Amino acid sequence: MGIILGMALPYVAFSVFVVGTLLRIVGWMRIPVPFHLTLFPVPEDKAGSVRELVLEFVLCRSIYREDRLLWLWVWLFHVSLLMIVCGHVLGIYFLRQQFTLVGLSSETSQTLSVLLGGVAGAMMTLSLGALLCRRLFRREVRGLSEPDHYFELILLLAISVTGIAMYLPGLHAELPEVRAYMAGLLLLDPVPLPRSSPFFVHFLLVNLLMLYFPFSRLLHSAGFFVNRAMLAEAPPVYPTPDRSRPRSDFSSRKIHPDIPCPMNVADKEAGSK
Amino acid sequence: MKIPLRLAKREDLRIIGVEPVAEAELCSRTLELMGEFRAFARSFSVMLETCTGCGACAKACHSYLGTDDFFNIPAARAGLLRRIFSRYFTWSGRVLGRFSGAAEFGPGTLDSWVDYFYQCNACRRCAKFCPFGIDTGEIVLAGRTILTRLGRAPAFMVNIARNELTTGNNTGILKPAIIDSCSFLEEELLEETGLEIRIPVDKPNTEILYLPSSSELFVNSDTLMGAAKLFHYLGVDWTLSSTLLEAANYGLLFDLDVMKKHNNRMRIAATAVGAEKVVMGECGHGWRAAKMYSEGANGPFPFQLTHILELVTERLPDLNLTKLPIRATLHDPCNYGRGAGLVEEPRKIMHACVEDFTEMTPNRDRNFCCGGGGGLLMDEMTEIRMELGKEKSEQIRRLLPLDYIALPCASCKAQFPLLLKHYGMGEVRTGGVLDLVGRSLVLNRQQDERTSPQDCLGG
Missing domain, CATH: 3.40.50 (Rossmann fold)
Incomplete structure (x- = not known):
């Protein structure tokens, strides 16, 4: 059991996460975009479009326009997610000594790392809780919610709560042990899972999340770019430049051959009157 | 909410090239068409699969604000299509079913599509407020095209499409009537200004082909007369075409095949009068169809294409x-x-x-x-x-x-x-x-x- 959960599952979960997500994105990208779906206004040049996309990605400006409260929770959640992902990589690799690299003392680095992790974890839990409440209590959003909407929020909440639980005395996970375990996984020489129950649950839930991700609504993270790239396309110019390639086979497709040719009918009927 | 929309009869649908589907085959044909559309346009699956149901679109939609009907929330409107799509075309929907919001195709499915896809103006305002830019208008137009191929389209639109395909304008007027109306408007112009301001029809070898909305011959004639005065003042060599007296393209709104066919008339009509430049009149969806869809629908468009308001702005000095x-x-x-x-x-x-x-x-x-x-x-x-x-x-x-x-x-x-x-x-x-x-x-x-x-x- 320990071998399956500790040594095999992480590889399966990670592969499903990466391959599944890529397959979904490739599946979208293989389909043509037969028409210009530009949503105006669009910047004049490519650099401007990229800037807009980055600003939208970083600041979620679209939601800010209509619903400031939703924006607050959404933005807090994603920022805390970013902090936590970075914090996990740095904090585990450097055993909370990452801030010594910028000249702080070992103790300060330790404290700062714990503090930042705690704040980010609290922010994530709070924002997820708020988003869950919004789903439950706002009439419109409740109507739009399917069971998996709740499942995804609760799964993320469970991950963040078990993560925070490791801050509590007695539930603490030994960081060097975790580091050794992760290193084993990454170096393809897996060692058994550390025996701290919050860590164990936390780690399994993250694996579940990775397994579920490509099939879930969490794929909106990729859909964001694929969709917005269509909306940001530069409008066409006329006469169409010679170098332009057909957007899809629709432009050369024969349709409704049985419908009378326009010119003839208009002229014939006009002539007969 | 059930809407009182009148649907087209079978024989009218046949005129625009649609063969209505028999009741027993509705489900299989719907799924087939959805599969075709999914392979046809990237927007269809990306927009259906990216929604997280955050509800940011609700307050952005005039249709929901005006009717207070839940299914007029853009995400819920698209959801009527999404739940079927999910059930038959996604991994999660096939495996998890209702858990992931998927639903079987049922007897009420198509009715709900008709009711709610025709309470949307495809104005795209929701796309402005959606964090992912999901354009429910795009999903609605896809849904309407699928409905049309199944044999469910508004009688009003089918009638207009028939006119567009056979006469080249929405009102279905033919050349003699067009010439009559234009001479009437010329008389009006003469009376008002004392000038011989012409509204030429099918004038050969002209520089500009002007496409007004055909309604301007009867109800919004001040718009067409405004254009005539402007062209007269600027000394522009222009003409209307009896082959295409229309800026609108209703195909965009309910059947992409009709859109393509009618859009192609622009090329035919411009060639017929030898124009180098096509100028579109005041028509919202028509301008979008012409500007944004011409290349995608009928390949390279060899003429200049501009809007009359762009032309006026350029010549304001x-x-x-x-x-x-x-x-x-x-x-x-x-x-x-x-x-x-x-x-x-x-x-x-x-x-x-x-x-x-x-x-x-x-x-x-x-x-x-x-x-x-x-x-x-x-x-x-x-x-x-x-x-x-x-x-x-x-x-x-x-x-x-x-x-x-x-x-x-x-x-x-x-x-x-x-x-x-x-x-x-x-x-x-x-x-x-x-x-x-x-x-x-x-x-x-x-x-x-x-x-x-x-x-x-x-x-």
Whole structure:
């Protein structure tokens, strides 16, 4: 059991996460975009479009326009997610000594790392809780919610709560042990899972999340770019430049051959009157 | 909410090349068509699969705000299609079923699509407020095209499509009637200005082919006369075409095959009169169809293509315009603001033509639809259209007193008078932007004597 959960599952979960997500994105990208779906206004040049996309990605400006409260929770959640992902990589690799690299003392680095992790974890839990409440209590959003909407929020909440639980005395996970375990996984020489129950649950839930991700609504993270790239396309110019390639086979497709040719009918009927 | 939409009869559908599907085959054919559409356009699956149900679109949608019907929330509207798509085309829907919001195709499925896809004006405002830019209008138009192929399309739209395909204009008028109407308008122009201002039809070897909305021959004739005055003043060599007397393209709104076929007429008509440049008149979805869809629908388009308001803006320094003493506002047609990026041009023209130009809020690409877009102008939908236009009426009310609302779109021109009357603002005049250009253009007569708004708005 320990071998399956500790040594095999992480590889399966990670592969499903990466391959599944890529397959979904490739599946979208293989389909043509037969028409210009530009949503105006669009910047004049490519650099401007990229800037807009980055600003939208970083600041979620679209939601800010209509619903400031939703924006607050959404933005807090994603920022805390970013902090936590970075914090996990740095904090585990450097055993909370990452801030010594910028000249702080070992103790300060330790404290700062714990503090930042705690704040980010609290922010994530709070924002997820708020988003869950919004789903439950706002009439419109409740109507739009399917069971998996709740499942995804609760799964993320469970991950963040078990993560925070490791801050509590007695539930603490030994960081060097975790580091050794992760290193084993990454170096393809897996060692058994550390025996701290919050860590164990936390780690399994993250694996579940990775397994579920490509099939879930969490794929909106990729859909964001694929969709917005269509909306940001530069409008066409006329006469169409010679170098332009057909957007899809629709432009050369024969349709409704049985419908009378326009010119003839208009002229014939006009002539007969 | 059930809508009173009249659907086209089988024999009418056949005229536009649609063979209605038998009851027993509806489910399989629907899924087949969805599969085809999924392979046809990337937007279909990306937009259906990316929604997280956050509800940010609810308050952005005039249809939901006006009707307070849950399924008019853009995400819920698209959800009617999404749940079927999910069940048959996604991994999670096939395995997890209802857990992931998937639903089996059932007897009520298509009815719900008809009811809610035809309460959407495809104005794309939701895409502005969606964090992912999901354009429910795009999903709705895809859904309508699928419905049409199944044999469910509004009688109103099918009739217009038939006219477009056979005569080249929405009203179905033929060349003799077109020539009659144009000579009548020429007489009107002569009476008003004392000048021989021509409205040429099928004039060979002209520089510009002008495509007005065909409704301008009868109801919005001030717009066409405005264009005629403008071309006369500038000495432009222009003509109308009896083959394509229409800026609109209803195919965009319910059947992409019709859209393609009708769009191709632009090329045929421009070639026939030897024009180098096609100029589109005041029509919202028509301008979007022409500008944004021509290349995708019929390949390289070998002519210049511009909008009449772009042309006016370019030539503003050459025009002798007197500012009309009226207080006017501009309604941005959705297909200009969000759909085709025609935003500052009408404003520059308004500033040049009226003394007191005032903006409504919100405006430009965030403007609310008037409720008349997306081809919902059929009589039986009037009552629902008034609900769809509620948000717009409130925008207008905040600007009162107002003499004139400029509407550079034939659908808006049809919707606004009813809307204003319904909400007790019937005294406000409406019309095109070109109408104002026509009135403020100093051609030769003493036009400075007009002092009251009534004088300068005519009638």
